[in-house]
Structure formats: structure tokens, C-alpha cells
Amino acid sequence: MQHLNTLLLLFCTTFSFAQSETIVIINANVVDGVTDRVLENATLVLSDGKIQSIRTERSPLPAGATVLDLKGRYLMPGLIDAHVHIRTLEEAKRALMSGVTTARSMGVAHFTDVGMRELGKQGVLEAPEMLAAGYHVRHTPDPGFFMDAPHMADLLKPGVHDAEAVRRMAQVMIDHQVDWLKVNATARAGSPDTDPREPYYDEAQLRALVETGARAKVPVAAHAHGDEGGRAAVLAGVRSIEHGTYLSEETLQLMKEKGTYLVPTMAVVTDLTVPTGDYNHPGLNIRGRFMVPRMREMVGKANKIGVKIVAATDTGYGANSTLRLAQEMEELAGAGLSPLQVVQAATSLAAELLYIDNRTGKIAPGMEADILVTERNPLQQLNTIYDPILIINNGKVVLNRLEW
Numbered sequence: 415m416q417h418l419n420t421l422l423l424l425f426c427t428t429f430s431f432a433q434s435e436t437i438v439i440i441n442a443n444v445v446d447g448v449t450d451r452v453l454e455n456a457t458l459v460l461s462d463g464k465i466q467s468i469r470t471e472r473s474p475l476p477a478g479a480t481v482l483d484l485k486g487r488y489l490m491p492g493l494i495d496a497h498v499h500i501r502t503l504e505e506a507k508r509a510l511m512s513g514v515t516t517a518r519s520m521g522v523a524h525f526t527d528v529g530m531r532e533l534g535k536q537g538v539l540e541a542p543e544m545l546a547a548g549y550h551v552r553h554t555p556d557p558g559f560f561m562d563a564p565h566m567a568d569l570l571k572p573g574v575h576d577a578e579a580v581r582r583m584a585q586v587m588i589d590h591q592v593d594w595l596k597v598n599a600t601a602r603a604g605s606p607d608t609d610p611r612e613p614y615y616d617e618a619q620l621r622a623l624v625e626t627g628a629r630a631k632v633p634v635a636a637h638a639h640g641d642e643g644g645r646a647a648v649l650a651g652v653r654s655i656e657h658g659t660y661l662s663e664e665t666l667q668l669m670k671e672k673g674t675y676l677v678p679t680m681a682v683v684t685d686l687t688v689p690t691g692d693y694n695h696p697g698l699n700i701r702g703r704f705m706v707p708r709m710r711e712m713v714g715k716a717n718k719i720g721v722k723i724v725a726a727t728d729t730g731y732g733a734n735s736t737l738r739l740a741q742e743m744e745e746l747a748g749a750g751l752s753p754l755q756v757v758q759a760a761t762s763l764a765a766e767l768l769y770i771d772n773r774t775g776k777i778a779p780g781m782e783a784d785i786l787v788t789e790r791n792p793l794q795q796l797n798t799i800y801d802p803i804l805i806i807n808n809g810k811v812v813l814n815r816l817e818w
Contacts, residue, residue, distance in 0.1 A: 435461075435478065435479065435480055436459065436460065436461040436476050436478070436479040436480070437459075437460040437461070437479060437480045437481075437482060437783075437806070437809070437811070438457065438458070438459050438460075438475050438476060438479045438480070438481045438482070439457065439458040439460070439481075439482045439484060439489065439785075440457050440475075440481060440482070440483050440484065441455055441457075441483055441484050441485050441486055442455075442456045442457070442458060442484045442487070442488075442489040442787075443455070443456070443484075443486060443487065443488045443489065443791070444456045444458075444468065444488075444489050444490075444777055445488055445489065445490040445757065445777070445791065445792060445793060446490075446491070446776050446777040446778065447490060447491040447757060447758065447761035447762040447775060447776040447777060448758070448762045448776050449754070450753070450754040450793060452488075452791065452793070453468070453470065454470070455470060455486075456468055456469065456470050456489075457469050457470070457473075457475075458489070458777075459476060459479070460783040460785075460806070460809050461476075461809070462809065463782060463783055463808045463809035463810075464780060464781065464782055464783055464809065465777065465778065465779055465780065465781050465782075465783050466779065467779055468777070468778070468779060482804065482811075482814075482816060483816070484787060484804070484816065485816075487787050487788065487789055487803055487804075487816075488787065488788045488789070488790060488791050488792060488798070489777065489785060489786075489787050490757065490761065490777065490785075490786050490787075490788065490792055491761040491762070491774070491775055491776055491777055491784060491785065491786065492513060492514070492515025492516065492761075492774070492784030492785055492786050492805070492806070492807065493512075493513045493514045493515065493516075493725075493739050493760050493761065493786060493799070494514070494515070494516040494517070494518075494725075494760060494761060494764035494765055494768070494774070494775060495509065495514045495516070495517045495518070495542070495725070495726055495727055495739050495760075496517075496518045496654075496677050496724045496725065496726040496764050496767060496768065497518060497520045497635075497656055497677050497679055497726030497727065497728045498517045498518065498519055498520065498726070498727060498728070498729065498730065498731070499519070499520060499521055499522060499728070499729065499730040500517060500519060500522070500527070500530070500544070500730055500731055501522050501523070501526055501730055502526075503530075503539065503541065504733070505730050505731040505732060506530055506539065506540075506541035506542065506544070506731070507540050507541060508731040508733075509541070509542055509731040510540055510541055510542050510805065510807060510812060511802070511805065511812070511813055512731070512738050512739065512740075512802070513739070513740075513786040513799060513802045513805055514542045514739060515542050515543065515774070515784035515785075515786075515805070515807045515808075516542050516543045516545070516764075516765075516768070516770070516774060516775075516784065517542040517543070517544055517545070518544075518545040518547070518593075518594060518635075518726075518768055519544055519545060519546050519547050519594075520547055520550075520594075520596050520635060520637075520656065520728070521547060521548075521549060521550040521596050522547075522548070522549075523549065523556050523558035523559075524558050524561075524562060525546070525548050525549075525562065525590050525592075527544050527545075527546035527547065527548065527592075528546040528548065528590055528591060528592065530544045530546075531543070531544040531545070531546050531593075537808075540807070540812055542807070543774075543808070545593040545594060545768060545770075546591075546592045546593050546594070547587070547592050547593065547594040547595060547596040547635070548586075548587045548590055548592045548596075549583075549587065549596075550596050550597065550598055550637070551574060551580060551583050551584060551587070551595060551596065551597040551598070551623060552574065552597070552598035552614065553573045553574055553575055553598075553614055554573050554574075555569075555573075555574060555583065559583075559586075562586075562590075563586045566582065566583070566586065569582070569583070575619075576619065577618060577619045577622035578622075580597075580615070580619050580620075580622050580623050580626075581622050581623070581626045584623050584626040584627060585626060587632075588626070588627070588630045588632055592632060593632065594632060594633055594634070594635055595623060595626075595627045595632055595633070595634045595635070596634075596635050596636075596637065596656075597615065597620065597623055597634060597635070597636050597637065597647070597652075598614050598615075598636075598637045599613065599614055599615055599620060599636040599637060599638040599643035599644060599646060599647040599652075600612055600613055600614055600637065600638045600639050600640040600642075600643035600644070601614060601639075601640075602637075603639055603657070603659070603683065603686070603698075603701065603705060604682075604686070604693050604698065606695055606697035606698055606701075610639035610640060610657075610659065610660075610705075611639060611640030611641075611642075611660055612640060612643075613640055613642045613643035613646065614643060615643070615646065615647075616646055617646040617649045617650050618650075620634075620636065620646055620647050620649075620650035620652065621649075621650040621651065623650070624650050624651045624652060628651075633652075633653040633654075633769070634651075634652040634653055635652065635653060635654045635655075635656055635677070636652040636654070636655055636656065637656045637657060638655050638656065638657060638658060638661075639657050639658065639659040639660055639705075640659075640660050641660050641661050641662045641665055644658055644660075644661050644665055645661075645662075645664075645665045645668065648665060648668050648669055648672060648674050649668070651672075652674065653674070653675060653767070654674065654675040654676070654677050654724070654767060655669065655674060655675070655676055655677065656677045656679065656726075656728075657677075657678060657679055657683070657709075657728075658676055658678055658709075658712060658716070659678075659683065659705055659708050659709045659712060660708060660712070661712050661716070663715055663719070666712070666715055666716045666719050666721055667719060669716070669719075669721045670719050670720050670721050673722070674721070675721075675722045675723075675724055675767045676713075676716050676721050676722065676723050676724070677723075677724045677725075677726045677767075678709060678712070678713050678716075678723065678726075678746075679726050679727065679728040679742065680709055680710065680713060680742060680745035680746065680749065681727060681728075681737055681741040681742040681744075681745050682727060682728040682729060682737060683702060683705050683706055683709045684702065684706055684741075684745065685702070685737055686698045686699065686701055686702025686705065686706075687699055687702035687703055687706060691735075691736070691737075692729055692732070692735050692737060710745075710748065710749050713746065713749040713750075713751075714749045714750045717749065717750050717751055717755070718750070722763060722766075722767070723746065723751065723755070723759055723763075724759050724760075724763055724764045724767050725739055725742045725743055725746060725756070725759040725760040725764060726739075726742065726764075727739055727741075727742055738800060739760055739799070740796060740797060740799040740800045742760075743756045743757075743759070743760055743796050743799065744796050744797065746759055747796060753792075753793045753794065753796070754793065756796065757792055757793060761775050761776060762775040762776045763775075782808055782809075783806055783808060783809040784806065784807060784808065785804070785805070785806040786799070786802055786804075786805055787802065787803045787804035787805075787816075788801070788802065788803060789801065789803055802815075803815050803816060804816055
């Protein structure tokens with residue numbers, strides 16, 4: 415706790431978190447995150463954390479405004495990473511500096527994601543807006559869960575297996591004011607001792623979770639690599655399937671019919687094959703070699719069927735991690751998504767999944783000023799996203815390399 419307090423003090427004394435003065439961005443080529451049109455030589459006026467206006471005609475600039483000249487660089491919405499495991503303030507800042515202005519937490523201990531969300535609302539962190547999920551609902555919860563909820567001690571040894579146990583664990587999350595519920599419908603891929611195809615919960619158990627969440631207006635995301643667990647989750651009414659490596663065409667068709675989103679996290683599966691990656695284990699290196707082609711095949715089929723596909727990293731943005739959302743976007747392009755679909759997957763469509771598309775995920779008047787500037791057109795060259803030139807988060811400049 416002392417370490418956390420010291421870091422927070424450092425963040426708060428190093429940066430100014432007061433809402434900045436009016437910012438005017440000139441000579442911008444705008445990629446709005448929704449269409450494949452580029453609005454050239456645009457001027458944007460930002461104030462009170464929002465985009466106030468976008469225009470191409472010349473007109474007087476607001477008096478006293480800070481002017482940022484993009485000189486023809488490309489402006490797009492800040493990225494949305496729909497599946498992260500950010501645990502520390504350093505990791506949150508690292509995500510932000512890669513261009514991620516919104517992130518959905520998909521499992522951390524001690525409700526640190528809830529804390530980050532609330533600190534972010536107060537404007538005292540340089541971090542993406544965090545949508546919190548607390549702990550995974552799974553057979554064997556993280557031990558920290560029972561420290562945070564000692565009244566659940568009767569489930570410590572038997573685990574969370576039946577529908578009533580699932581409801582009880584979900585209610586703890588809701589009582590801690592999470593935005594999402596995360597459930598492991600199948601076993602993990604990132605553990606050498608589990609088979610990711612193994613189902614953990616049936617449709618009735620998953621439906622109990624979905625119904626518990628629905629009463630509090632909290633949607634459910636289901637980790638599911640295997641088809642049986644994935645199909646049960648879709649039938650139960652989850653909002654999104656995370657990963658989906660072995661989903662059948664029948665299950666993908668069902669997702670299309672029900673409007674279930676797919677968050678494949680392709681790059682992290684590819685990362686299994688990298689000896690120095692987030693998962694550094696010889697057994698997982700081998701697993702990755704047969705999972706990667708299956709994942710790419712599945713995403714290609716999902717795209718052709720018309721399943722809505724959203725970009726995410728499934729990383730914690732740790733000090734040694736090289737996973738970034740730009741890598742996931744390249745993977746999606748390789749699986750057959752068009753350049754526009756890829757950009758939407760990390761911006762407007764991701765916002766739609768998260769129920770925040772009324773305020774972020776696209777460049778338009780009235781939207782939050784979450785902005786990423788790149789040297790080249792991301793619709794033509796995705797890897798330009800690896801190298802942000804300017805990042806604005808809720809109307810505040812957090813990275814500025816325009817003059818370098």
C-alpha cells in the first residue's frame with residue numbers, strides 16, 4: 415500500500431491534471447473511426463474534455479487557445495483495448511502512452527481496476543478510462559477473492575461450481591460496483607496444465623450469471639476457447655466471447671444471430687509461440703503453434719459470417735511485454751478484415767460493445783476528446799499506430815511529439 419501511495423503522489427506531482435484550456439488542432443487529416451473517408455485539412459476545437467467542433471473552412475480561432483499544428487498528420491479516435499489485465503499505475507500509463515484511452519479490465523485481484531476507474535474519474539491519473547470487472551468467475555477463484563469477501567469462505571475449498579455459487583460470486587462483484595462480469599466458460603490456454611477446450615460451466619450455470627448481472631445492468635464477457643463452452647455461453651446470453659479459438663461455424667452463426675461480439679485476442683495467442691513473450695514456457699510455445707492457425711481460421715470464418723469482431727490484447731502492459739493493440743490490429747487484417755473493419759474494431763465498434771459509443775470511439779462533435787495522431791494514414795498502413803505522435807485523453811495532452 416505504501417508503494418501505491420508513493421506512486422500516486424509521484425503521478426500527481428509530476429503532471430497537471432486540471433482540465434486544460436481550449437485546444438485547437440489545425441491541418442489535421444481526420445480518420446473518424448466509422449467511415450473510410452479522410453477529412454483533409456480539418457480544424458478541431460476541444461474544450462471541457464470534448465470535441466466542440468470540426469470544420470474545414472478557415473475561421474478565427476478561439477482567443478487564448480493552445481494551437482497544435484498537425485501539418486497533415488492523421489488524427490483518429492483514441493484506441494479502445496477491450497480485454498486487459500492492468501494491475502498497476504505504471505502499467506496503466508504504459509497502455510495510455512501506446513494510444514489506448516479506454517480499456518476494459520477482464521480480471522484483476524483486490525478490485526484494483528475499480529480503484530483505477532474511480533481515480534480516473536477524479537482526474538488524478540494519467541491512465542485510460544477503465545471499465546472494471548474485478549475477479550474472474552471461475553471454479554477456483556483467485557485467493558485474493560476470499561480475502562476481499564471472507565463471508566464467501568464456504569466456497570474456498572469446494573470452489574464455484576453450481577448455479578447458486580456462481581450467483582453469489584457475481585453478486586460480490588456487483589456489490590463492488592463493477593462494470594462487467596467476466597466468467598471462464600472454458601479452461602485457460604495460458605496455463606500448461608489445462609486444456610483450453612475443456613468446458614467449465616453449462617448453459618444453465620452461465621444463464622444464472624447473465625441473469626444476475628442483468629438485474630444490475632452489468633453485462634457478461636465469457637472467456638471461451640472451446641466450442642462446447644463457447645456455445646453454452648452464447649446461448650446463455652453473454653455480451654461477448656473472449657478468444658474463441660475452437661468455435662465451430664455453427665456457434666459462429668449463432669453469435670451472428672444473437673449479436674454476440676467476438677474479442678479474439680489473436681496477438682496474445684501468437685505470443686504463446688514467442689519464447690520471450692508474455693508466456694515464456696516451452697509447453698505453451700508448442701501449444702501456440704497449433705492454436706494460432708486455428709484462431710486465424712476461426713476469425714476469418716467469423717468475419718465472413720458477419721460476427722462483430724473487436725480488438726483487444728489480453729495483456730497487462732507489463733514492463734517486459736511487447737504486446738500492443740497495433741499488433742492485434744495487424745493480426746485481424748491478416749485474418750481478412752478490411753482496413754476500415756480493423757480500425758472500427760479498435761474504436762467505434764469496441765465502443766459499441768462496451769455501451770459507451772454515445773461518448774467515445776469516434777471523432778465527431780460532442781464526443782469525448784480521446785485522440786491519437788499518427789504520421790501516416792492508419793487505413794493504409796496499420797503499423798503507423800505503433801508510433802503515436804500525439805495522444806489526447808479526455809481533452810488533456812498526455813503525449814506530444816509534434817515538433818520532433
